[in-house]
Amino acid sequence: MKKYQCDICGWVYDPEEGVPDQGVKPGTKWEDIPNDFTCPECGVGKEDFSPVED
Numbered sequence: 001m002k003k004y005q006c007d008i009c010g011w012v013y014d015p016e017e018g019v020p021d022q023g024v025k026p027g028t029k030w031e032d033i034p035n036d037f038t039c040p041e042c043g044v045g046k047e048d049f050s051p052v053e054d
Contacts, residue, residue, distance in 0.1 A: 001015040001016070001027075001029055001030075002015070002030065002051050002052065003015065003051070003052040004030050004049040004050065004051055004052060005049060005050055005051075005052050006039045006041065006042065006044060006048060006049055007044075007048045007049065007050055008039070008042050008044050008048055009039065009041045009042040009044075011039055011040065011041040011042070012052060013030065013033075013049065015027060015028055015029055015030065019037075019040060021040060022037065022038075022040065024037070030049075030051075033046065
């Protein structure tokens, strides 16, 4: 599964870890995260994330 990085602060969403504080369980694909998701570090929306290239 692909990781996604916040374009503003650099925080990385790792699908293997999820974001339990926001109700995103480990193993959740980026596409399956609700559209109202916000970066836990800086608060920007899902539209401000880009895929991390391996």
